[in-house]
Amino acid sequence: MTDADPVTLSAEFLLAVRRGEPTAGPAADLADLGDRELAAALDTDPARLAFWTNVYNAATQRALAADPSRYDNRRQFFTADLVAVAGRPLSLDDIEHAVLRRSYHKLALGYLRVPGPLRSAFADRHAPDERDPRVHFALNCGAESCPPVAAYTREAVDEQLDLATRGYLEEHVDYDPAADAALVPRVMLWFRGDFGGKRGIYDFLRRYDRIPRGATPSLSYREWDWSFDPGAYAERERAPH
Template identity: 40%
Template sequence: MKMLTNIVLLFLASLLAMCSSAEKSQQASHNKSYPHVELSKELVRTAKEQQDASEIMDKLAAVSAEELSAELDTDEAKKAFWINVYNGSVQHILMKQPELFEDRGAFFKKDQVRIAGEIISLDKIEHGIIRGSKIKWLLGLVSDPFADKYERTFRTDSADGRIHFALNCGAKSCPYIAIYNAPYMNEQLDEIARQFLNRTSTYEPDEEKVFVTSLFSWFRGDFGGKSGIRDFLRKYDVIPEEADPSLSFQDYDWTLELGNYTDLSAGKTAAK
């Protein structure tokens, strides 16, 4: 009996130590300085307020890859920085040249965003970096074995389906734009996912069918396939826990529509 008591006490002590370590790690993340994430937030803010961002873009272009890589030392920091850069760049570019959106394929493939000394495309930011080197047209099922050094330096460790509800490519059906902050990234991605899915999904219990965004279909591998999609819908209260409806993917409206922003409560003070 005494041995069992000692084992339980050791287990509890170990658990408390783990919790303390996690809290310290989280606190360290909240206290860490992210100067270039702050610049990426300014890129979005200036787009929202239709202000010039040339000085911000110059600073993002001039930072060394080594310095930026050292700052973006977690997937949360990477996602915050690169989602802000993607959204802010799309808005700034298309506000000046909306005609570029007429050939969307060329627009996203074009090398036009300079970060850390390299001019890269929006496709590279989304699929190569934020999605962890996923091949664009293969449903999130296949990774790119030929990713270059720049992409390998900055890419996330794995694809996170929630990012698809945070990236705005300029189309009417795109998710709304928020400003992301590294220490609150998980909470913010949960919040934006809930916002988007509850706004765009329709559950029909009588038909056992749920109508959802085409993003689920195009990037199904990032969500774990159809069963993973249903898990997402359950997590964000689109369908009940016990439901197993068929999925109906809605048409995507590619009409150019800029200026769609939203606020997030998670990390609200830090996001300003």
């Protein structure tokens, strides 16, 4: 068991994947973390968001670099164990939906949470206190429509997630004031409840200057491009602090 900061370990793991360096060491350090010790070290939502986002992206990119054919069956890819954390084998679905999204079902538009007796105790222990919809603009599953991958830190994750979200929305939201209509990312439909429903989506779009204050345009949703596009890293590495 290591005494290193888990968020730093997660960023080192991701950066090793990005640079094509050996990942066995960082991966082993994550696997060797103590479960309860990890929960105590990730003592704030910023720490949890940074850690689990880094682990998700590192696991995805490592798996696809090692065997691109895994992407051919995405359902299997998302549910297969790709990384171990604190002795627990985890899939991408485990990290995204059970931990980061607090066990809200991935097929229920963000409105239906898995009942307590059916939830993973591990996921409940490590989940953020609140869902943060900005993670949808930070997690990269290898698809063309996914956002760029960056290494997040506990100190700067709020600013980093704002930057990632703003950049993604600037590219993927089209607002037509004449038609009073907006074309928005598909994740806002798939996970509508994460954003607080339709009213929450409007607030979110205003927050990032994609629609004017007071505007309530009709919403349509971009098709998601599942074309294989691994290694989509942000232009500058965000080194661990």
